[in-house]
Amino acid sequence: MPTYNYRGRNRAGKEVKGSMDALTVDGAADALIANQVTPIDIKLEGGENDLGFEWLSALFRSNDISEIEHITFSRQMYNLTKAGIPLDRALRGLEGSITNNALKTILKDMLANLERGNNLSDTLRQHPKVFNDLYVNLVRVGESTGRLDLAFQDLARYMEIERNTSQQLKSAVRYPTFVLIAMGGALAVVTVFVIPAFSGVFAKLGDKIPWQTQALVNTSEFIINFWPLLLVLTGLGAIVFRLWTGTAAGGLTWDRIKLRMPVVGSVFERIALARFSKTFSIMSRAGVPIVTALSVVSDVVGNRFIASKVLGMGDGVSRGESLYLTAQRTEIFLPLVLQMISVGEESGNLPELLDEVSEFYDSEVEYDLSKLTTAIEPILIIFIAVLVLILALGVFLPIWDLAGGQY
Numbered sequence: 001m002p003t004y005n006y007r008g009r010n011r012a013g014k015e016v017k018g019s020m021d022a023l024t025v026d027g028a029a030d031a032l033i034a035n036q037v038t039p040i041d042i043k044l045e046g047g048e049n050d051l052g053f054e055w056l057s058a059l060f061r062s063n064d065i066s067e068i069e070h071i072t073f074s075r076q077m078y079n080l081t082k083a084g085i086p087l088d089r090a091l092r093g094l095e096g097s098i099t100n101n102a103l104k105t106i107l108k109d110m111l112a113n114l115e116r117g118n119n120l121s122d123t124l125r126q127h128p129k130v131f132n133d134l135y136v137n138l139v140r141v142g143e144s145t146g147r148l149d150l151a152f153q154d155l156a157r158y159m160e161i162e163r164n165t166s167q168q169l170k171s172a173v174r175y176p177t178f179v180l181i182a183m184g185g186a187l188a189v190v191t192v193f194v195i196p197a198f199s200g201v202f203a204k205l206g207d208k209i210p211w212q213t214q215a216l217v218n219t220s221e222f223i224i225n226f227w228p229l230l231l232v233l234t235g236l237g238a239i240v241f242r243l244w245t246g247t248a249a250g251g252l253t254w255d256r257i258k259l260r261m262p263v264v265g266s267v268f269e270r271i272a273l274a275r276f277s278k279t280f281s282i283m284s285r286a287g288v289p290i291v292t293a294l295s296v297v298s299d300v301v302g303n304r305f306i307a308s309k310v311l312g313m314g315d316g317v318s319r320g321e322s323l324y325l326t327a328q329r330t331e332i333f334l335p336l337v338l339q340m341i342s343v344g345e346e347s348g349n350l351p352e353l354l355d356e357v358s359e360f361y362d363s364e365v366e367y368d369l370s371k372l373t374t375a376i377e378p379i380l381i382i383f384i385a386v387l388v389l390i391l392a393l394g395v396f397l398p399i400w401d402l403a404g405g406q407y
Contacts, residue, residue, distance in 0.1 A: 281354035
């Protein structure tokens with residue numbers, strides 16, 4: 001059984017240190033809480049920290065709050081509230097162990113608001129860049145039901161799943177991105193250095209230059225002579241695109257285009273629908289009204305086109321329509337998913353059925369991401385082959401013609 005070294009504070013607020021055997025770090029945290037010790041730092045003996053904030057400080061000595069810090073904060077709050085430790089004492093203990101300036105400032109503000117008699121959810125709402133509507137609403141429900149620990153547990157699990165999905169997506173696109181960057185660098189070298197070196201030889205051929213070669217030479221000369229203009233136009237284009245996608249109509253159109261992209265469009269759609277079902281399940285289980293839950297869910301799906309569909313579902317439910325009919329009208333859910341929503345609505349087990357939907361979409365996303373690199377690789381190979389063929393024909397055809405004319 002692994003041995004964990006821990007550091008914490010007892011009921012008197014005194015710091016205590018020691019080691020204990022446990023199967024997991026969460027098991028060690030539960031054992032400490034059962035012994036009325038608030039865990040501050042827990043790490044595997046001979047390994048790296050797994051729970052405390054100290055290991056984060058070595059990686060994130062900045063004013064930004066990372067996903068890992070956010071998850072760890074939620075997990076710690078779950079452990080502390082589960083043990084029945086008062087919120088002010090729990091936050092004060094966490095504040096003393098954090099080195100991130102931004103998070104430390106937020107905790108100080110939270111403590112000040114709690115001491116003035118404000119609710120935790122109202123305090124969290126004052127920091128929308130860190131705690132979104134989903135976070136605030138679940139904490140509010142946890143406060144009203146007396147199960148704040150379950151709220152933090154659900155939030156920690158949700159963010160961990162989101163982080164894993166994000167890491168899988170980054171891993172899937174890392175190889176294609178590297179190939180595209182390397183290919184762009186190679187094209188730049190050929191355009192700026194190789195083709196101009198052959199231009200003198202090509203000039204001697206006069207009218208005998210093939211059209212492929214002439215196109216390459218013209219392209220190379222244009223890029224070399226007007227690269228500042230191209231750079232400015234590219235920058236302006238990026239700014240205009242960013243401004244356009246920042247508008248309501250532009251963002252909606254761009255997110256709809258992303259869902260229709262070959263290869264990756266289905267991945268974007270399933271990731272958004274997995275977020276929908278997962279978040280909707282958590283909020284339904286917590287007792288949040290359906291219309292309110294759908295409004296919050298629309299903010300976290302990560303796609304404005306699907307978010308508009310979710311808001312439309314909320315409008316339909318507020319008019320007295322069933323959730324199944326409003327979901328069917330969106331035309332974004334599979335028949336299997338619609339059937340599960342219908343059964344859950346009729347049986348009163350909607351959160352459980354939404355959990356099943358979430359697991360279904362999670363498995364689909366995991367499968368899609370595992371196959372994404374395999375699907376993109378042939379496209380990249382064909383693209384590279386076409387570019388190599390164009391360059392080879394452009395550079396070597398006149399040389400072959402010149403060599404053939406000498407014999």
